[in-house]
Amino acid sequence: MPALPGLLAGAYGRRWRTVVDRWADHPGTAVATLGPAGTSSHLTAAFLAERHALRIELCDTFDEVLGALVERRVDQALVPSAYQGATRFHWHRDLRLDAYFAQATPEYGIAARERDAHPGDGEVTVAALWEVRRIFADLAPPALRDRPMRWLDAESTQHAAELLAAGAADLAVTNAPGVRRHALRWVVRRPGAEIVWLLFGHRRPHLRGEPE
Numbered sequence: 150m151p152a153l154p155g156l157l158a159g160a161y162g163r164r165w166r167t168v169v170d171r172w173a174d175h176p177g178t179a180v181a182t183l184g185p186a187g188t189s190s191h192l193t194a195a196f197l198a199e200r201h202a203l204r205i206e207l208c209d210t211f212d213e214v215l216g217a218l219v220e221r222r223v224d225q226a227l228v229p230s231a232y233q234g235a236t237r238f239h240w241h242r243d244l245r246l247d248a249y250f251a252q253a254t255p256e257y258g259i260a261a262r263e264r265d266a267h268p269g270d271g272e273v274t275v276a277a278l279w280e281v282r283r284i285f286a287d288l289a290p291p292a293l294r295d296r297p298m299r300w301l302d303a304e305s306t307q308h309a310a311e312l313l314a315a316g317a318a319d320l321a322v323t324n325a326p327g328v329r330r331h332a333l334r335w336v337v338r339r340p341g342a343e344i345v346w347l348l349f350g351h352r353r354p355h356l357r358g359e360p361e
Contacts, residue, residue, distance in 0.1 A: 164248040168348065169201065175224075176202040180348075181217040182227040184208060187326030188305045189254040193346055194227050196252065210304050218349060219243060230345040231280050238349045247350040251343050256325040257284055257306075258338025259293075262313060276301040276309040276318035284322050288337045293320075 172178050180197070183190040184207025194205045206223050208214045211234055218226040218238075225247060228235055238244055259275075273296050275285055282300065301318045303309035310327030312318045320336065321327070328335060 168248045172201040177204045179204045179223040180225045181206040181214045181223040187307045193252050226349045228347045245352045248348045253343045254341035259336040260321050260333040263334045272297040274299045274318045275320045276303045276312040277322035281322045
């Protein structure tokens with residue numbers, strides 16, 4: 150990995166030291182992120198929780214994550230930078246970006262129900278979180294790419310898998326935990342992507358030695 154420019158590396162390190170020290174001083178710090186269990190957000194939060202004794206609160210939507218943080222029902226929120234609404238956290242007058250880091254997601258891809266040899270003929274309904282729709286265009290084999298398609302909005306990768314398993318969709322863009330949890334099968338898949346994760350907290354008076 151190439152070295153970070155000095156100023157950026159210093160700011161990154163100071164933020165992480167401040168956050169980790171705070172976690173060490175306050176075991177059980179509550180962090181909200183997108184659920185249910187098995188989302189990429191949950192897996193990343195669980196990775197942090199195991200190492201820093203955090204308490205994870207899973208929400209059905211990022212709107213609920215934002216509400217939990219603003220209403221101070223949790224101490225921090227974990228948000229992927231790929232989330233289209235991340236600017237609402239960045240620009241909220243009562244919140245601040247505490248830290249950021251890179252972490253890979255599990256495998257993603259297009260899934261079908263195990264019992265379906267193929268998703269029928271004609272229009273195909275695909276359940277997907279808005280942010281990962283691009284995966285379908287990138288991965289779909291020609292037989293699917295050339296068919297008329299309808300999107301079914303999902304709140305998370307796990308919700309997309311749930312909609313598919315319930316018969317509300319013909320296919321889903323989901324991750325490996327979603328495929329396992331709902332006994333689906335991969336049509337096509339790709340390795341996970343390394344993305345930047347954002348930790349937001351409450352804005353407070355600046356303390357000497359803390360990053361701005």
